[in-house]
Amino acid sequence: MNNNDLISSWSHSIQNNYGLPSIALVRGKGCLVTDADGKKYLDFLGGIATNVLGHAHPAIVKAVTKQVGLLGHVSNFYAHPNAITLAQRLKEMTGDDDARVFFAQSGAEANEAAIKLSRRTGRYRIIAAQGAFHGRTMGALSLTGQPSKREPFLPLLKGVKHVPYGDIESMRRAVSIKTAMVILEPIMGEAGVIVPPADYLVAVRQICDATGALMVLDCVQTGMGRTGDWFGFEYSGIKPDVITLAKGLGGGLPLSAMIACGASAYLFAPGDHGSTFGANPITCAASLAAINFIEKNALMIAVKRHEKHLIQEIALIPGVLEVRGAGLLIGIELTSEIANEVLVAMRSAGVLVNAATPTTIRIAPALTVTTAQINSFVASFRKVMANVHT
């Protein structure tokens, strides 16, 4: 079956909540993917910041294959070494000996767990940011600060208020001793890779300390080495109470985590929360393989090098207003609303990117991307911009 056959079959069998896909992908290797017509693409979206080691990485293939042949699923009635080892690794990354991990499958579920954890403070009010994306389930959607996604599904959770992102005074006014938690993305991904002012997270930390509100940082998109650190907030020097991870965490498999630190690590009691597939041995094996590979190959150092190079090169291209982001999560702000045309032209040229907003191209390639692939991306982008931007 070719692209057209598959997309036509899709429309007859899959719900129309995503709109029609443009192509069907059938295989991949590293940063390359192949569609059902046999056309190859340079994948600069990485499954939306998910395939941290690219496609079909030998370390992931080996870990998953071994685990699925040994013991695929055990449920939460039993412990499994992979989940314990992974939780220990995540704990080490936080530097907090009190940290305790809850595993689930998606970003929305990790944030749902954070909402429930915060209810155990005895408070229920939540402050989130306008424009933020925290997922689509009813609780996570209540946190998401995008009216177009929320409004068809009202009423949502009560007690949630959205304040302008990056605005310290608005945050100070909104948070009180009645606030259960404040949730923020260290860099807003879906909103178009928005980086807050340098002192924002530090100020929010102080506001949370003064009121006893839990500070929750949603690192679903900015975690797992994406920004050149394990967590997207590390540039700020602060430590949140709760960290949520998903996307890259499973190295391409569905795995998420809610890591609670300090006293918040002990808010849940037996029976308070659960997930049948949580801490699945196969997804945990993939995650451990990804973490080990990132560490052994110093990929986060490479990520920081690529960041500088990409920002420098892209900023010079006519039609680019601003290049922002951290590590390999980059938003390219265009001077006009042509992001979708650029995306289509890039795809024709054999490069996959995302149009996060009508004026923003987002890229999030695998952390294993090579300098040659980055140069190839920049060359294609320059050519496309010369044609599309007039």
Ligand SMILES: *Cc1c(COP(=O)(O)O)cnc(C)c1O
């Ligand atoms: C993608 C994303 C989510 C939601 O993750 P799902 O796995 O789609 O539920 C939540 N928060 C952030 C910051 C994200 O980028």
